[in-house]
Amino acid sequence: MSTAFPQERGDLNSGFVPFPADRAAIYRQAGYWTDKPLDSILSNGAEKWPDTAAIIDAERRYTFAELDSLADLVAARLHALGLRAGDRVLLQLPNSTQFAVAFFGLLRAGVVPVMCLFGHRSAELRHFAAVSGAVGLIITDTAAGFDFREMAAALQQEHPALRHVIVDGDPGPYLPWSTLTAPPSEGEVAAPPARENFDAAAPALLLVSGGTTGLPKLIARTHNDYLYTAVASAQTYLMTGADTYLVALPAGHNFPLACPGLLGSMTVGAPTVFTADPSPENAFGLIDKHKVTVTGLVNALAKVWSQACDWEPVLPTSLRVVQVGGSRMTAEEARFILDNLTPGLSQIFGMAEGMLNFTRPGDPVEVLLHTQGRPMSDLDEMRVVDEHGADVAPGEEGELLVRGPYTINGYYRAEEANARSFSPDGYYRSGDRVRIFADGPLAGYVEVTGRIKDVIHRGGETVSASDLEEHLFAHPDIYAAAAVAMPDEYLGEKICAAVVFSGKPLTLAELNGFLDARGVSAHTKPDMLAALPALPKTAVGKVDKSQIIELLRSS
Template sequence: MTDLKAALDYPQDDVRRFKEAGLWTDTMPHQVLAEWARTAPNAPALIGPKASFTYAEFCERSQRFASGLLSLGLRRGDVIGLQLPNIPEFLIAYFGAQMMGAVPCMFHMPYRSGELESLIAHVRPRAIICVAASEKYDAPALMQKLQERSPTLETVIVVGGRTPPGCLAFDDLSSTGIGEISDQPGPDDPAIILFTSGTSTQPKAVVHAHRTLTASAFHTGDRMGITSQDVVLCAPAHTHAFGLCMAVTIMLAGAANALLPEYSPPLLSETIQRTKPTIVLCGLAHIQAGLKAKLWGPEIAGSVRRVITGGAPCPPEVLRSLEAALSSGKVFQVWGMTEVWMPIFHDLNAPLDLRAASLGSPPVGHQVRVVARDGTVLGPGDEGELQMRGPFLMASYYRNDSATRDAFTDDGWFRTGDMATIDANGFIAITGRLKDIINRGGIKINPMDIEVLMDAHPAVQISAVVPMPDEILGERACLFVQTVPGRTLTLENVCDYLAANNMAKLRWPERLEIVEAMPMTATRKIVKRKLVELLKQTGTTPEARN
């Protein structure tokens, strides 16, 4: 565990300040789960498509799984990989591992050997938990092949279906007797490993401690108004920071977690109608697809009083359209990162115009600033890189000193890489990604300005703008579009549309690429580096292809 704890080496002045301010406590998430099991044993905790669990059942299964892991010889500080969808077994394994001191590491469901081999080599898990083989993906077979190449990976645990020889069945481990855990984890111990989403670079590993998770989740639930009376549907994958943070938040609030194992508009519609959530957490892509499928109306989403979207900025017109579709619900944006589990969020009474224009303000104990490229701290309304510091921030990347050095300024502020403005009231608006800015002969083009307009085009399902090299100007803009089924689009259509929306010609994209599907992360963020790679394969001359 030594090198994992080294990734949690916070400056002692910060540790003292966070504890004195009550921002860090000694409470750990699995202790709160046990308390809910004691005080509200019959309250619904997990609502799956095939099985549901009360808080008492959820806690007991987690305790049994913890004992099962100990019986395998796993110990406090060992890393356990999880590649599971949003199903009850994911959260039973997650909290069970934390109860006995192991450190769950998240592997996204779409990852295969090309991604998993390097990630496994980086975090060195002793066990991996995966789904049973299906027609689309034989996870156990892949894990056993990776096991041959990983000196630390001893055990493959399979959820559901047939358990192949050499693997262990999840149900067997979660049905053992509940034994005493002699070597208990502490609040400063590592609790999880998450990889950054890797939309522009290779993923980096982030470690958070138990006390960080508890503090962040309690604060998030309070700001979002989540209570034990709520049913919360979280569409993003729990292997991602947004989904996992909200899963922990839902549990700490004593609410019910309505689980969506796999996303599609029909499955989301069915889950909303079956579980009747009061709060829905989702990404921008979920919202846009749902609006086009007309699933946000009162006949389907009548129970929903709040939709909270994160992962990517939500264009104001999309947020307004969603709120208009809901019968009585409000729509909020939330900002966070794998590195910093802090919700930038609005007060629940904030008016629609304010919620459409900005994300909100940072939580208590956090500082934010906007900085120019030359390091100058900017004033209200000026655009620059959003930087921050506070108690929910990681201390460093795991086993990646160079990335840690790049991520922090000399005076200890974390560089988010997001472009933003902060108004006179302290409300933050994300305006793009620093690395995405296109430099066209000295003219800076923010792709998000184009994408917001194009996403509102009736022929466009989703869009993305990336740079393409140019010998004269340095870079030009290329627009990628996934069209609405049955609709067509040309570069001339795009230029006419942007002109009608008063965008200067020098900012128009000079090439159009139509794709069947955008490359996405597990949380439905567009992976722009893959679009750049596609451009390299097809040639980067500015002539349009459509």
């Protein structure tokens, strides 16, 4: 399922869609773009708050100055290994201080991290390696019974260009991460080479899309637009050095990375605490210990935390802001979180492609309950259009189209997807159905009313129905299949595979074992399996998913 690209795609800018010159000039003139490298967040922090804790986990703590020096050291050693500015490296580490060390070390070397999520497996990483032209991979050794080193060996067989595999933990046959972070030897140059021909309008990192059609696409975020995202989102939440941020969601996500996340917190000198266990039993203790004031959660996790406030002995009383996003929240759900977890609820509606909407501290309760916020930037441009692409009347529903100083202009090396996903005048077609309130106290705020693209929002992850269906069709005993979303109290939506079997019916465990063998991510495997005699069709012969859902609900 991976995509092959010719060798000349090794150039970072090959397949990158830059901002148009006229709009770039506007963003610079407004002061939103500063033409500084993204890792200047760290160097500025080391200069202003050298002895302040920057990152913390259960095992380690680094000040801004220590992290800055360590990033230099890692960058120098990456350079000594043969990595050069513009190279891409797949980064797949769990939530920890070492994630941040690796991220800044790569940036400091001019190497572009590809932000793989920890739940991704070989199906996604094969694709990311092929599209990005990656030359390296940074992973942990094992987790939850999965051996990342075995995955790396298979990836190298398919992609010989993936020359550098670095492992945090037991390295097996690969290079230990500890060799990059060990104290410098006498006489060792512990600084990367000087940047040459630096371009802040070029990609700084590659995020991954939620996956709406096929495998996730790569999202090239530039130094200028991503630095602006971190700075502006921290300002939106009135963050200062008195705050502490908790990374409870997978750190490679755009949300906990820069909205404000790790990077936004660092712009104001606020420490960031990492945890790989977001359960209330663990997280509430960390919040109390470190006096965490800001965090970001998906809706399902926010509800679990809210419920746990009834029985946990230690409560998260220091929380000032809890951002909640990932899927549409009802007013009843928002009220439950407000009443039980924190009065500092902030709804967030955003995308790794750029556009962010927040409810702000101090917004009226009506706004918190009934909207998903308003745009972060004064230069964000939004259109709401009908199925023909015409603008709807103010306050009416339609598909949201966006562009602005931090929204991409095209996916990375994905010409066909770009033709579908971007308008000729540079607007990104979000696939979300929204209304923008035209008057009254909610004027200018966005309400997400549904979606247009065929995706399932499971526990904050966006799962492509068509991609899962492609895997299901590969099974020899499956005649027809449809992946549909079923409502779930905790996950928001769970994945149901509606299947017509041509051979012996499978159990859910057998089906997911088959998907495991195909390298399918844990979060994209079905939660339910429904065997049907046939899939209902629309009048034009397409599978009628709404009828499948209705059938399953009534059974």
